[in-house]
Amino acid sequence: MAKSSTPSLNGKIALVTGASRGIGRGIALQLGQAGATVYITGRQPNESLQNNCEYGDALPTLEKTKQDIEDRGGKAVLVYCDHSDSESVKALFERIDSENGVLDILVNNAFSAVNDINNTEGKPFYELDPNLWDKVNNVGLRNHYICSVYAARMMTKRKSGLIINVSSIGGLTYAFNVAYGVGKMALDRMAADMAEELKDTGVTIFSLWPAAVKTECARELITAGKVQQVVKAPTDMIEESLTTGETVEYAGRCIVHMAADTKVNKRAGKIVFTSDVARHYGFKDIDGATPQDMRSVSVALKFFGWRRLAAITPACLRIPLTAMHFTSYKFE
Template sequence: MALSGKICLVTGASRGIGKGIAVQLGEAGATVYITGRSSSPEAAVIGGSLKETADEITAKGGTGIAVICDHAEDEQVKQLFERIEHDHGRLDVLVNNAYSAVTAIVKETARGHKFWQHEGEPGEFWDIVNLVGLRNHYICSAYAAKMMVEVNQGLIVNVSSFGGTIYLFNTAYGVGKAAVDRMSSDMAHELREFNVACVTVYPGAVLTETINHTLKQEKNEFLHRTFEDGESPEYSGKAVVGLACDKNILAKSGKVLLVADLARQYGFTDVNGRQRPSAFQLNSLLARAGYSGLASIVPDFVRLPSFLIAMRSSKF
């Protein structure tokens, strides 16, 4: 119960990574506000609801509070933060996870569409991917920062992915994720003097309810290969709990943090007891490249320097 008494907000938490994070924060004793739309195209088919997540948070030992909020609507977002401020006068942890594009991205990837081939007008697909997944993260962070700066402490976590460093899925996805990473870095720069941290978290390939459902419908080899041994949503949740408990969190502020690396640092495993490989581990990279024999004799602690990944994504 290391986070007992803490006030947290996880956006987009009716299912998937958001639910995994919210439930783990609840298990650590926090009061967790969770948001989601009252209905979504996925809900009727995939299942999962805000009430179910809130009940699970409470059952784990925390306090789950479900708030219906469409993060594409600025006024609803504003009212959400006004409610938290009215009820508690502070916010300790914000996790920007809300994302409305998973189904659209997977379907477009399965069809092999390039950015000029998406169905409908170009701006429509861009907004599906980045209106909630990028613009809303900025808005939520601004409201959260106002409360955090007043009490000189707080943590903002932006959920992103390796699509911010390499080409992944499609152009709109990569641009959005790269922008989230830069946003975290710049926000951290402005927040540091107020003792507020802002980080980006990279999960691996996560087997969410939406992904599991879509894989049953789609026969795309790339998608199945990407998610065949995916992480659970709770793995990311344990990483966020570790960050929220970190007494030296400002040392990480502004950085991109891999969930698999945080697992080793904070000493946790996935829900099935497995320790997931880091993208920086040499044996993991060799295995993905097809050199399984060589990978088997390389110890886990042999890693590529993270600056090499940064250099690969550099445009200079």
């Protein structure tokens, strides 16, 4: 089912939370390029710089995201929003409602604990300040629930809308730390349970799992030599992801195609891999490459250190979704 041309989202109203940098920025750029009016949120610059990777003047900003969308012929509405404050979030949706009366797409992406995760120095949960839980999951989970509530209220009135939770494989297996993994698993479960209550409303919600992404913070981790402290994976495997991983706009391309698909409701409540979306619609990353497939058997073998076996494993061999599903079972 190959559809390599980029679909149009002209007339659509979208909200991307946490769009200053990384995947959120990439998603906003692609939605704007496809014709949607994109509301982009982030914290005030001084707050944001204190809580994320330190790139100084080179660090992308919310203003830069807005300018880049407009340079591509799109329309962006910049809104500073503290997603740890429920009243600020409420005001955000009230503004969108008053200015448009409609919201077609919500991308739950905001996450404020990048720096907190990067600086845990590989310590176990019992040696860390228990407030790490709130730092990771207040914006990264609780806020997504609140945003989904307000978005669903607007969308169900029109019996149309799409909500996407940007999650990760951290919801399936250990990654970074306990608070992170529990938050991602909860985010996926939230999408599944909300999908149950959104049946027959015309609103679709699901989780999107990118693979390794070449974000600003990923580069910083490698430059600082902190990969093994943060990610439980071989250092060379992580470094390789910077050459074979996704650009920050790959997930955005996925969302554009799905938002334009009249049958997107078939994904309701599911976990969706970016690689599967690209295969289904027949597109590549913005640099013309086909990024690393998280379901690739050879990638999995390489991850666990079996490089020789990985080298002779056909690239087309993929892990069945049922196999990935059963790895999450914790029963004895």
